[in-house]
Amino acid sequence: MKLFPIILAAGQGTRMNSALPKVLHPIGGKPMLQHVIDRCKQLKADKLAVIYGHGGEQVRARINDDGIHWVEQAEQKGTGHAVAQAVHLMDDDDCIVIAYGDVPLIKSKTLQALADSLQQNDLTILTTVLDNPKGYGRIVREAGRVACIVEEKDADDTIKQITEVNSGFIAAKGGDLKRWLQALQPENAQGEYYLTDCVGMAVAENKRVDTLICENPNEVEGVNNREQQAKLERVYQQQQAKTLMENGTSLLDPNRIDIRGNLTVGKDVIIDVNAVFIGDVKLGDNVVIHPNCVIQDSVIGSNVTIYPNSVLEQAKVADNCSIGPFARLRPGADLQKQAKVGNFVEIKKSQIGEGSKVSHLSYIGDTEMGKNVNIGAGTITCNYDGVNKHLTQIGDNAFIGSCTQLVAPVSVGNYATIGAGSTITKDAPAEQLTLARAKQISRSGWQRPTKNEE
Ligand code: UD1
Ligand code: CA
Numbered sequence: 486m487k488l489f490p491i492i493l494a495a496g497q498g499t500r501m502n503s504a505l506p507k508v509l510h511p512i513g514g515k516p517m518l519q520h521v522i523d524r525c526k527q528l529k530a531d532k533l534a535v536i537y538g539h540g541g542e543q544v545r546a547r548i549n550d551d552g553i554h555w556v557e558q559a560e561q562k563g564t565g566h567a568v569a570q571a572v573h574l575m576d577d578d579d580c581i582v583i584a585y586g587d588v589p590l591i592k593s594k595t596l597q598a599l600a601d602s603l604q605q606n607d608l609t610i611l612t613t614v615l616d617n618p619k620g621y622g623r624i625v626r627e628a629g630r631v632a633c634i635v636e637e638k639d640a641d642d643t644i645k646q647i648t649e650v651n652s653g654f655i656a657a658k659g660g661d662l663k664r665w666l667q668a669l670q671p672e673n674a675q676g677e678y679y680l681t682d683c684v685g686m687a688v689a690e691n692k693r694v695d696t697l698i699c700e701n702p703n704e705v706e707g708v709n710n711r712e713q714q715a716k717l718e719r720v721y722q723q724q725q726a727k728t729l730m731e732n733g734t735s736l737l738d739p740n741r742i743d744i745r746g747n748l749t750v751g752k753d754v755i756i757d758v759n760a761v762f763i764g765d766v767k768l769g770d771n772v773v774i775h776p777n778c779v780i781q782d783s784v785i786g787s788n789v790t791i792y793p794n795s796v797l798e799q800a801k802v803a804d805n806c807s808i809g810p811f812a813r814l815r816p817g818a819d820l821q822k823q824a825k826v827g828n829f830v831e832i833k834k835s836q837i838g839e840g841s842k843v844s845h846l847s848y849i850g851d852t853e854m855g856k857n858v859n860i861g862a863g864t865i866t867c868n869y870d871g872v873n874k875h876l877t878q879i880g881d882n883a884f885i886g887s888c889t890q891l892v893a894p895v896s897v898g899n900y901a902t903i904g905a906g907s908t909i910t911k912d913a914p915a916e917q918l919t920l921a922r923a924k925q926i927s928r929s930g931w932q933r934p935t936k937n938e939e
Contacts (some may be wrong), residue, residue: 486578486579486580486603486658487531487532487576487578487579487580488528488529488530488531488579488580488582488600489530489531489532489533489534489574489575489576489579489580489581489582489659490525490528490530490533490534490581490582490583490584490596491533491534491535491536491568491571491581491582491583491584492518492521492522492525492533492534492535492536492584492585492586493536493564493567493568493583493584493585493586493653494508494518494521494535494536494537494538494544494585494586494587495536495537495538495539495557495558495561495567496508496538496539496561496587497539497540497561498510498539498587498709500709500710501708501709501710501711501714502710502711505540505543506539506540506543506544507539507586507587507708507709508544508586508587509540509543509544509547510708510714511745512589512590512708512714512717512718512721513718513721513722513725513743513744513745513746514745514746514763514764515745515746516547516548517586517587517588517589517708518535518544518548518586519548519549520589520590520591521584521585521586521588521589521591522535522548522549522553524584524591524592524593524596525582525584525593525596526552527593528582528593528596528597528600531579532554532574533552533553533554534553534554534555534556534571534574535548535550535553535554535555535556535586536556536557536558536567536568536570536571537555537556537557537558538557538558538559538560538561538567539561541557554571554574556570556571556574557570558570562671562677562678563671563675563677563678563679563680564653564677564678564679564680564681565666565669565677565678565679565680565681565682565683566669566677566678567680568583568662568666568680569666569667569669569678572662572663572666575659575662575663576659577658577659577660577663578658578659578660579658579659580600580603580656580658580659581656581657581658581659581662582596582599582600582654582655582656583653583654583655583656583680584596584653584654585652585653585654585707587707587708587709588652588653588654588705588706588707588708589708589717589721590703590704590705590706590717590720590721590724591654591704591705592704595611595654595697595699595704596654598697599611599654599655599656599697600656602656602695602697603656603657603658605693605695606656606693606694606695607657607658607661607687607692607693607694608655608656608657608661608683608684608687608692608693608694608695609655609656609657609694609695609696609697610624610631610634610651610652610654610655610684610694610695610696610697611652611653611654611655611696611697611699611705612624612649612650612651612652612696612697612698612699613649613650613652613698613699613700613701613702613704613705614648614649614650614698614702615648615650615702616648618645618647618648618649618650619637619645620637620709621637621650621651622634622635622636622637622650622651622653622681623635623637623640623644623645623647623649623650623651624647624649624650624651624696625644625647626649630688630694631684631688631694631695631696632685632688633681633682633684633685633688634651634679634681634682634684634685636673636674636675636679636681638673638674638675639673639674649696649698651681652699652705653680653705653707654705655680655683655684657683657687661687661692662683665682665683665686665687666678666683668686669682669683670682703717703720719740722742722743722744723739723740725742725744725748726739726740726742727739729742729748729750729756732750733750733752733753733754734750734753734754734755734756735753735754735755735756736756737755737756737757737758738758741758741759741760742756742758742759742760742761742762743760743761743762744762745761745762745763745764746762746763746764746765746766746782747764747765747766748762748766748767748768749765749766749767749768750767750768750772751768751769751770751771751772751787752770752771753770753771754768754770754771754772754773754774755772755773755774756774757773757774757775757776757793758776758777759776759777759778760774760776760777760778760779760780761778761779761780762780762781763779763780763781763782764781764782765782766780766781766782766783766784766785767783767784767785768785768789769785769786769787769788769789769804770787770788771787771788772785772787772788772789772790772791773789773790773791774791775790775791775792775793775795775809775810776793776794777793777794778791778793778794778795778796778797778809779795779796779797780796780797781797781798781799782798782799783797783798783799783800783801783802783814784800784801784802785797785802786802786803786804786805786806786822787804787805788804788805789802789804789805789806789807789808790806790807790808791808791809791812792807792808792809792810792811792812793809793810793811794809794810794811795808795809795810795811795812795813795814796812796813796814797813797814797818798814798815798816799815799816799817799818800814800815800816800817800818800819800820800832801818801819801820802814802818802820802824803820803821803822803823803824803839804822804823805822805823806820806822806823806824806825806826807824807825807826807827808820808825808826809826809827809828810828811828811829812826812827812828812829812830812831812832813830813831813832814826814832815831815832815833815834816833816834817833817834817835818832818833818834818835818837819835819836819837820832820837821836821837821838821839821840821841821856822839822840823839823840824837824838824839824840824841824842824843825841825842825843825844826843826844827842827843827844827845828844828845828846829845829846829847830843830844830845830846830847830848830849831847831848831849831850832849832850833848833849833850833851834850834851835849835850835851835852835853835854835866836852836853836854837849837854837858838854838855838856838857838858838881839856839857840856840857841854841855841856841857841858841859841860842858842859842860843860843864844860844862845862845863846862846863847860847862847863847864847865848865848866849864849865849866849877850866850868850869850874851866851868851874851875851876851877851893852866852868852876852877852878852879853876853877853878853879854878854879855879855880855881855882855883855899856881856882857881857882858879858880858881858882858883858884858885859883859884859885860885861884861885861886861887861888861889861905862887862888863887863888864885864886864887864888864889864890864891865889865890865891866890866891866893867890867891867892867893868893874893875893875894875895876893876894877891877893877894877895877896877897878895878896878897879891879896879897880896880897880898880899880900880901880915881899881900882899882900883897883898883899883900883901883902883903884901884902884903885897885903886902886903886904886905886906886907887905887906888905888906889903889905889906889907889908889909890907890908890909891909892908892909892910895909895910895911895912895913896912896913897909897912897913897919898912898913898914898915898916898917899915899916900915900916901913901914901915901916901917901918901919902917902918902919903918903919903920904918904919904920904921904922906922907919907920907921907922908921908922909921
């Protein structure tokens with residue numbers, strides 16, 4: 486039997502109240518649909534289809550789609566109608582697993598169990614038991630055996646009491662599904678072709694219909710509105726926090742970390758509250774991250790400390806560096822070993838050499854800095870002439886006095902010293918003191934202005 490997951494993602498998601506198609510709304514920074522696709526791909530499926538419709542172009546543009554059969558459902562006439570769009574891809578002995586693009590936390594282990602259940606069953610429904618089953622299709626049983634599924638909108642008060650609900654995920658063979666889908670009628674409160682009506686048909690044919698009960702309801706909870714999205718976001722973040730801690734990371738508060746992408750962590754890392762990791766972030770061993778840091782697409786070496794309120798994006802930080810508090814590393818910031826970037830310092834597309842220090846109130850952009858350089862407080866590189874960006878080069882062991890402006894393109898030699906307050910427009914030679922500022926004068930007999938009388 487070939488495994489063929491089909492993901493339903495054509496619905497509009499009216500209750501999200503959004504211009505973005507529902508399945509593109511993110512959990513952990515990744516579209517819900519992509520979560521489901523990634524889990525289906527882990528199954529090593531033989532083929533994979535996504536039924537798309539509402540916001541189709543946006544959906545196809547935003548989803549990484551290698552190996553996906555995209556099947557359009559131009560009009561959304563219900564879940565059964567959606568699956569019916571893919572019948573041309575189904576072989577009779579395919580093991581079809583229907584997944585939902587708006588149920589992002591499903592685990593591939595569960596999908597696999599659903600698929601494996603077809604060795605005993607003809608149709609398996611993934612169900613769960615909810616304290617508040619409102620809105621879901623209810624599993625109606627007779628003498629303990631599944632009889633049918635009744636949607637909330639078609640349910641009477643007795644059925645509404647049932648707490649076992651349809652997750653939406655089902656498994657069945659291609660041949661059976663094709664027959665059932667053809668026979669669906671939109672005779673229900675919503676006038677839709679319900680996939681769930683296949684269950685009653687299977688029972689009528691004396692097929693083996695059973696349920697697989699999902700122990701963790703979060704895994705099969707759907708997102709229909711932003712409140713549910715926010716809830717599943719927290720669940721997802723808590724799962725990631727738990728995994729991090731299991732792998733040896735200390736979290737000062739596991740409820741106050743957000744990972745929106747892939748975080749790879751070395752041993753004995755300590756992460757204080759309100760850290761946000763975006764995209765691909767790697768942390769070496771013994772990294773300490775103080776409160777309120779945002780780190781995006783960056784690689785951080787071992788024994789690095791990032792002090793509070795620092796923001797890093799596309800930065801490379803080697804071992805034993807110190808960053809912040811209140812530092813901003815922008816794309817192309819490249820800190821070599823033991824470099825220090827202190828408070829209110831912005832670094833863009835610049836290499837900060839081994840052991841060099843930019844400790845206070847600086848902007849360093851488009852710069853190649855050597856080793857053991859000291860940049861005085863308030864120093865800036867004037868890298869932009871209004872049209873083009875230019876390079877600043879600073880040699881090993883240079884000392885740049887406070888509040889220097891380095892007007893690029895310009896270079897400062899090894900062991901050069903720049904006097905405080907200089908505006909450097911020409912290359913400063915190695916080992917010399919360079920000063921570029923008006924000479925200090927003092928006037929005796931000078932009087933302060935007095936206030937005019939009116
Ligand atoms: C559906 C189930 C319900 C189950 C619930 C679980 C049916 C009739 N009902 O109800 O038993 O408890 O999910 O979350 O199946 N979709 C399409 N095309 C359509 C309609 C929907 O692709 O024409 C997609 C949606 O994008 C979504 C999924 O199918 O991913 C479910 O659709 P939705 O309208 O949310 O179904 P529910 O009313 O929640
Ligand atoms: Ca739904």
